[in-house]
Amino acid sequence: xxxxxxxxxxxxxxxxxxxxxxxxxxxxxxxxxxxxxxxxxxxxxxxxxxxxxxxxxxxxxxxxxxxxxxxxxxxxxxxxxxxxxxxxxxxxxxxxxxxxxxxxxxxxxxxxxxxxxxxxxxxxxxxxxxxxxxxxxxxxxxxxxxxxxxxxxxxxxxxxxxxxxxxxxxxxxxxxxxxxxxxxxxxxxxxxxxxxxxxxxxxxxxxxxxxxxxxxxxxxxxxxxxxxxxxxxxxxxxxxxxxxxxxxxxxxxxxxxxxxxxxxxxxxxxxxxxxxxxxxxxxxxxxxxxxxxxxxxx
Numbered sequence: 001x002x003x004x005x006x007x008x009x010x011x012x013x014x015x016x017x018x019x020x021x022x023x024x025x026x027x028x029x030x031x032x033x034x035x036x037x038x039x040x041x042x043x044x045x046x047x048x049x050x051x052x053x054x055x056x057x058x059x060x061x062x063x064x065x066x067x068x069x070x071x072x073x074x075x076x077x078x079x080x081x082x083x084x085x086x087x088x089x090x091x092x093x094x095x096x097x098x099x100x101x102x103x104x105x106x107x108x109x110x111x112x113x114x115x116x117x118x119x120x121x122x123x124x125x126x127x128x129x130x131x132x133x134x135x136x137x138x139x140x141x142x143x144x145x146x147x148x149x150x151x152x153x154x155x156x157x158x159x160x161x162x163x164x165x166x167x168x169x170x171x172x173x174x175x176x177x178x179x180x181x182x183x184x185x186x187x188x189x190x191x192x193x194x195x196x197x198x199x200x201x202x203x204x205x206x207x208x209x210x211x212x213x214x215x216x217x218x219x220x221x222x223x224x225x226x227x228x229x230x231x232x233x234x235x236x237x238x239x240x241x242x243x244x245x246x247x248x249x250x251x252x253x254x255x256x257x258x259x260x261x262x263x264x265x266x267x268x269x270x271x272x273x274x275x276x277x278x279x280x281x282x283x284x285x286x287x288x289x290x291x292x293x294x295x296x297x298x
Contacts, residue, residue, distance in 0.1 A: 035060045039068065051079035090145035093138045100138060104131035140266040143202075144250075147273035154196040154277055161200070161230060162191035165223055168205055172212050181215045181234075187225040193297050195278050203274045203282075206267045207232050207293050214238075214254075228297045235290035247284050248272040 039055055046053060054075065055068040107128035114121040146152035169185040176183040193200075211221045211234035221234040238254060246252045251265040275282035281296035 035064050039064070039071070043071070046075065048082060051075055051082060086145055086148055089141050090149075093141035093145065096134070096138050097142075100131055100134045104128060104135065107131055137266060140270050144266065144270050144273055147270070147277050152199075152277060154199060156194055156196055159193050159195050159197050159200055160190060161193045161195075161204075162187045162189040162225070164197070164201055165204060165208075165230075168201070168208050169223070172208055175209075176212045176221065179212065179215070180217050180219075181212055182220045183212065184220065185223045187223050187230060191225050191230075193228075195280075195297070199274050199278055203271050203278070203280075203295075204230075204232075206271045206274075207295075210267055211291075211293075230295045230297075231292055232295075233290055233292040235288075237286075237289055237291045239286055239289075239291060241286060244284060244286055 042053060042055055054072050057065055057068055060068055107124045111121055111124035111128060114124055143152065165185055165187045166189060169183060173183055208221070208223075211232055214237055215221055215234045216236045216238070219234065219236050221232070224231050224233075243254060248268050248271075249265075250269045253265045272282055275295070279298050281294070281298075283294045283296070285292045285294065
């Protein structure tokens with residue numbers, strides 16, 4: 001009987017000891033791996049807009065300090081590369097503005113002096129149209145660079161988004177009618193929000209023009225308003241789920257749209273940057289053949 005009691009006591013003490021050891025080991029591992037968790041959390045927050053963050057050196061074990069230093073060097077090189085790319089885009093866009101303006105002026109002058117029925121008049125009209133498209137691309141690049149660098153001011157104030165959309169839809173209806181696209185605006189006038197009027201108008205114009213342009217024949221474009229949210233839906237569209245991560249990339253266009261030179265593929269990239277500048281949440285969704293952009297106001 002005494003042996004049985006002793007065996008029970010030893011088993012109980014051993015079980016309690018093993019439990020305490022397991023808890024101690026877990027606590028020790030958690031404390032020892034805390035610097036790794038901190039590095040992991042910081043790495044998950046890094047993106048193209050937050051490359052100024054650096055991994056901490058203080059408090060790290062001697063084995064992790066060199067890794068943090070190498071990661072900081074890598075992030076610094078990435079930050080320099082992104083800065084050079086943005087400066088290059090902005091510099092090229094600025095340098096192109098003057099020759100494009102000169103080309104536009106020469107096309108207008110040539111069109112004015114050429115006979116109306118001559119082939120040269122059509123030539124100058126085409127040259128002027130090309131100059132206008134190039135000027136639009138350059139202007140988009142400049143605004144994109146200003147938004148990315150934080151140099152684009154945003155003057156916030158009360159904006160009637162419903163009235164703004166009504167004007168944009170009135171301007172887009174002729175194009176929609178020519179493409180046999182039904183354009184429906186269900187956003188009532190007097191729908192208030194707090195934003196920059198001009199930048200918000202540019203954002204909504206990009207999304208609306210994109211919806212009208214890339215909707216198939218006999219399709220639809222529908223604008224609706226919810227609780228602090230505006231949605232722009234259009235369909236049918238020639239998109240797949242694999243295309244969704246590329247929508248906001250610069251110069252990306254669906255293969256079927258590359259046959260047209262009317263678009264450079266900067267509109268949605270610029271829309272994303274304007275939304276970020278205005279603290280708006282811009283989310284694309286694809287359901288079957290219907291593409292919906294949700295604009296969430298803070």
